[in-house]
Amino acid sequence: MTVTHPLPRTDADPFGRDVLADPTAFHAWLRDAGPLVHLTRYDVYAMGRYEGVHAALTDWQGFQSAAGVGLSNFRYEPPWRPPSLLLEADPPHHDAPRAVLSRVLGPRALRRLRDAWHADARRLVDEVLAGAAGTHELDAVPALAQAFPLRVFPDAVGLPQAGRAHLLPYGDHLFNSFGPDNDLVRAGAGAIGGHAAWVDGQCRREALDDAGFGAAIWAAADRGDITHDQAPRIVRSLLSAGVDTTVHALAAVLHALATHPAAWKRLRAEPGTARLAFEEAVRWESPVQTFFRTATADLGIGGAVIPDGKKILMFLGAANRDPRRWTDPDRFDPSRDPSGHVGFGMGLHQCVGQHVARLEAEALLTALAERVTRIEPAGVPRRHLNNTLRAWESMPLRLVLR
Structure with a gap:
């Protein structure tokens, strides 16, 4: 016999401006309330503990x-754009598409880019610091955080x-569209047609140069x-999820290093730890805060049941600061593993562009x-503020030069 327990409930709005601005308290409540909460x-249904989210x-x-990774349920309502073949599809x-993109963004391709991207980063830093002496202040x-991805990633595509x-x-x-139809969504709705038309236009074979990721995707179709119908949608996936997420992750690590002087000192002494500092910043800040899933059957979780067809909101940011998984999780510690x-993400839908x-x-x-x-x-x-992303609009920093 299945034993069910009363399910914690809350009318709190995880997409409210106060929670989006600082989700720490809500995340702590969510984890403490139990393995499953009804919003x-x-x-x-919501999950905030690491074990359940994982x-x-x-x-x-x-x-x-496949029913959508946002609040909208594709079983019952049409999406505002064709669903992503990566994020919003399941096997088969x-x-x-996943296999093709994994090869296109794989180790061999990135090895070819490494020296060029390091050189481009040096040029950007030189440009930003041109004429500076002693100290330099910037946003x-x-x-x-925006300038570097916007110069190297579109080039690579x-x-x-x-x-x-x-x-x-x-x-x-x-x-934003992965959340409810709130003021954040409405603020961007008026201009999205023009932005989407430009992005869709860049996914055509003739719009892309013959040496980038996009051309490699079209070659896979050949x-x-x-299929040739899938190729532009896979290119679109690169342009949809390959810029903003990296921008906000870079801003997260810059904020972490600026507010933790010992961490910056360690990175300068050991440049090989740059990736570890970035990884810890992604855990600590979780630029992608949430994703939805849909139950394919009645699912038992912690003595409660998620009914078939109901949406489940996974709080990646809460899971990444779960004290059941991490020691002193609210502390940025680039020496931790x-x-x-x-x-x-994790599993079959883990971010294909993370490398x-x-x-x-x-x-x-x-x-x-x-x-x-x-x-x-x-x-x-x-x-x-964004319904899915944890982001910075502005970050004034002072750079003390060598």
Whole structure:
């Protein structure tokens, strides 16, 4: 006999501005309430503990992505755009696109890019610091966290220079759309048509150069690994999720290093630890805070039941600070082993571009460490609110030069 227990409930809004600005208290309540909580405002089920979130991410059969990874349930309502073949598909439909993109973004491709990206990072740092002597103040979000991905990643995909300003607002609206139809979504709705049209146009074979990730995806279609109808949708997945997430992850590690001087000192002494610092910042800040799944049957969790067809909201940010999994989880500690964090997801749908993000971070942090003795806050940073992403709008920093 199955024993059920009363399910904790709350009318709190995880997409309210106060929670998005600082989810720490809500995440702590969610973890302490139990392995499963009913969010009555949206009639969805929530998980905030590491064990449950990890299990849900790796169980694609029970926790479906194909019904959408946002609040909208594709079983009952049409999506506002064609679903992603990576994020919003399950086997067998997910398999071929995932295999192609895993090869395109694999170790061999990134080895070819490593030296060029490190050189490009040095050029960017030189440009930012041109004429500076002693100290230099800047807003690290546009000057570094946005600037570097927007110059190297579109190049690697094979995009033209013109029009790249569409990428960030397009991605911002996409990640907002995973939440409810609130003021954040409505703020971007008026312009999304133009941004989406530009992005869709760049996914065509003739819009891409013949040496980038995009051309490699179309070549896979020519070989029959995927269909020619799938190729532009896979390129679109790169442009949808490959910029904003990295921008916010870079901002997270810059904020962490600016507010933890010993960590920056350690990185300068041991540049090889740049990736470890980035990984810990992704755990600590969780630039991707949430994703939804849909129950494919009645699912028993912690003595409660999620009914078939109901949405489950997984709080990656809460899981990454679960004291049941991490020691002193609210502390940024680049000396810890952060492996196993769910900041890039987990399982079959784990972020296929995570190694690209790591290489971008390694290049930018290494270039900064070569010229900058200290990184310090130079003003009050300001959050950018998004229904899915934890982001910074502005981050004034003071760079003390060598």
